[in-house]
Amino acid sequence: MPQVTIDGNVHEFEPGQKVLQLSLDAGTEIPHFCYHPSLSVPANCRQCLVKAGTPLFDRETKEPVLDENGEQKINYFPKLMPSCALDVTEGMVVHTQLSSTEVAEAQADNLEIMLANHPLDCPICDQAGQCPLQIQAYKYGPEGSRFEFEKVHKPKRVQLGPNVVLDAERCINCTRCTRFTAEITETHQLTIINRGDKNHPMTAPGEVFDDAYSMCTTDICPVGALTEDYFRFQARVWEMAKTPTVSDFGGIGINVDVWTKNNQVMRITPRENLDVNEYWMPDAARLVFSTYNENRASGPRLNGAPTTWDVAAREAGELLKAAGSNVLFLGSATATVEDNEMLMRLASAVGAEAPRFIDRRGSQEGDDWLVSSDPAPNTAGCLRLGMAPVDPALLAGAVASADLVYILQDDPVAAGLLTEADLAGTPVVLHTTHTTQQTPATVELPITMSVETVGTYVNETGRAQLLRPAKMVRAMNRSLLMALGTGQSRNDRVGTPFDRWHDEDNKVDCLPGWATIPQIAKALGHDLAVKSPAALMKEIAQRPAFAGATHGAMATLGVPLETADAPQLSA
Template sequence: MPKLTLNGKEIEVPAGSTIIEAYKQLDEPIAHYCWHPGLSIAGVCRLCVVEIEGNPRLQIACNTQIQEGMVVNNNSEKVKTAVKWGLDFHLINHPLDCPICDQAGECELQNQYMEFGKYDPEMAEPKVKKRKVVDLGERVVLDTERCILCSRCVRFTNEVSKTNELGIFNRGDRSEVGTFEDKPLNNKYSVNTVDICPVGALTSKDFRFKQRVWYLKNKPSICTGCSTGCNVNVYYNEEGVFRVKPHYNKEVNGYWMCDEGRDIYKHINRKSRMLRGRYKQNGVWCTTQALEVAKKAGQKLSSFKGEEIAVLVTGQYTNEELNSLVDYSVNKLGSKSVFHWKNNENNWQDFDGHLIRGDKNPNTKGLQGVLQKYAVGGEWKELENQLSKFKAVVVAGPENQSVYFDIKEKIESLKSLECVVWFTAGENSNFEKLSDNSYLIPQKTSVEKNGHFTNHQGLTQKVEEVTTILPEALNLEETVSLMLGNSLDLSIRDKQEMGVLKTNYFSQERGSL
């Protein structure tokens, strides 16, 4: 491993590294726009300039490989001046519409100017005018005037999504990024271009103008959209979750995630949730706390014999949760009739060659492991064929109902049973159809609990509680414990939620205005 000196600090880097990678490894500040570790090197923003001892010309760090013994700095006056001017060149034709730009607060032009800028603009000529608010289809909006032509998005569509929609048309300061004739950018990975856009040229239709980013916090989590298990950051505040962005994981998703995964936050927020527990008695639905419904459901289930009870499970729960449920079934209820409910069987094996899988569950592998451990498990078809054998069914329903197209059908099939206990995070109007002795117990979503998911490749990844959306909701372990007759104190959660509501993230993180 070659050694070099960066800004006076000695560092050892993997052979073949570039200077910019060494700066990143050392966490030393270095200005740059076009370089992105997940894309080819463009070397066009010319901001990552460094001085290399023995070389009279400044070099760009992104395209310079490290040689043993190199002495490099980017804090000399020469470099600083070059970077200052480099930033000014970026800014002279950039519109000053930060107050109405959705990127403000996470704009690299703002951030890097604050850190490295000249603070003495000398441009007195009129700016080049370009097109604004160009509709690029379902998810992306383009502002060509804000674009600094770093070409990251173009390289993304050429190299990663391999869909080639984007290009930079014309030349010189008339260059404009876009698609041919504003064709929609409707590839399955399009929002990654928004993530990697350093400025407000590409913004997400779903997210823009919903929240100023300084009012959001973020924490890492795992995407529950399919069995790939992309690592993500969840952006949230007291009003809920606002967006999901990919978080680098070399083994799983690299720097990217699919657009569909971006939508998982939608079923997490209050609007889609089952807010309170319900049970049906004498033809009437009664609404009460989730934990009360769980207790009642537990009591009711104990009135059936083990062989009269079936359990239907989806791979949408953590390993810990699934284990407690199956254990409860086998060892407490005495039922070995545990069945695996999959989303659309027809494309269960699908894979697009990049990240998207037909198995729309974050934890199918984990579920299979638990079923194997207890030597149980059957397919839905088997349950359907012997349905008359059972009097009660316990359903660990999908958190993400949008990928379970057969949910209505399943409700229809199961309503003939004497008792249905259904764990669900989301609301669904079809639940109304269930018969007497049905129990609906609100569940937490993946961002509200701790545990592990095992992805398609058998990699077990941790999820940690990001935020509380619904203090009343339970996880499966809590539900099972309540069904067994144990008690649970939820008052702490209420306090937590109150705390969340009173937090002003802006003053907390950046100091007051």
């Protein structure tokens, strides 16, 4: 393969690669602002300048020209080059700020020019602590500013749309936002207006920035010019814990980072996975953050009255014992593979028919990108486990003939498949997440949501992905504590009653299905206990439909499952 030398280190490269991306991939940092791997290359911030040259050859003989030491001479470009737009060629020699004083001084000068009119907003800016401009100014910028005059003023607190707010004074005109709307979503809703030091992004007169992916511009903005309306002034980045996990917003399986403070979900941002969502996520998938905090079912209930977990498990066991094998089990495409597997084992233990699940594919309009027509995150997982979708026309009749209905993390009444009258007189055991659920229950067992559990989702393309807990629940067991990383990360994760960020009321009294279902089975005399969800998934991964999908293998990017013998996933 062809080779290039960067700061004295030789690297192999593929034809067509740019110097900046090759350097970043090789672990050499070159400061930059306007470049983004998914967008076109405008080379307008000039921060990624490098000194570069190619081997010198004699024009007549085509032989290498050697210096006094017998080494081939390098013909450097007369000016520093933007590495984001510079193609790597065979034998090229590149000097970054790490090996060239000229480059380091040019980058510092460029930063000084950028900061000349940039407001000193860091103490009140939401981007502080995660701001590329702030970080690079500290690492590569000048010690101070020589600009002692009044800065240029531009519009501030401009509501571009329902979800994005602009502070034009902070903008450095990298044009990432305008290129995103032009090249990725193709809505062309943002453009740069005015000229010189007065220019900044804006919508056309009378237009609203209502792009379904508008908040992606806040992710790629290298300064605090574009911020999310719902998150403004809510928390500092260093006050929050960031957990890499998978969104439960639909069947795509968007990879996300969940940000928590005081055990409350404050913010959800996309996490890079080039095989799933690349760098993006829709606004709607972010705005579900409040559902993890509000109206949560907390603590088991028996006939509507609070009770203990032991009593609730014992009562559920008694109901199962009385019903014998005449139990209607309903799994859930919102629950994890592990929870649904435990439900199937419970159904088998009592001799009942295998659980079915409510299939929501086609119940909403998708956009052929990251918004799926399936609002449930684990339909493929249910099908691979062998669960069949329930027939809506037959469900009411099945309920009428059953002696007990056992529902895992779903709400058939809210889904319009049943009415409260259909369930009248039939006892119901319900694992639920919210107090707003409409299905009445004899025994109500609060279950963890995707941000509180360890488990597996399989997206609609057949990729198994691992959930990690971002929030603590009251009854934390060893598996949840280990997955959460308590004691190993940010302050927010290790709150005690003596810590200012700790609030016991923000811990929901709920448990994963893989923890509560074995407890119910024990009351029946069946041993369904598993060492951990990882051990359970290791067993499931022995099946062809889940081959290789262990928690360790899934890690942060997931495992593509074999599709040859997979169940048909079309709606």
